[in-house]
Amino acid sequence: MVRASFVRSDRTYGARRVWHDVLAEGFDCGLHGIERLMRRDALRARPRRRQLPKDVGERSGIAPNVLEREFVADGPNQKWVADFTYIWTAEGWLYVAVVIDLFTKFFDFALL
Known part of the structure; x- marks a missing residue:
């Protein structure tokens, strides 16, 4: 039952959520028992996908286009x-x- 709940969650559920699924199916068990079974079978939840970091800074304005898309330089340290x-x-x-x-x-x- 533990493995079935874990696989159904696309391997994202930890012990607490698996425990709630097992209890909902009518099995009587404790959280520590679920933790032990998951550890024994090496069932580890994948971490959640993180969102991009929040950008709370203010924009200083748009910089002028100095290169005008000319990406060839005549000498070093010019562009x-x-x-x-x-x-x-x-x-x-x-x-x-x-x-x-x-x-x-x-x-x-x-x-x-």
């Missing part, structure tokens, strides 16, 4: 472009920033 993104990991949000010199195509990045 630089940058971008960043964030990725959900098991330890939390990982922020990645990249800066590229358009002449040498040399890039540097930072993990924050």
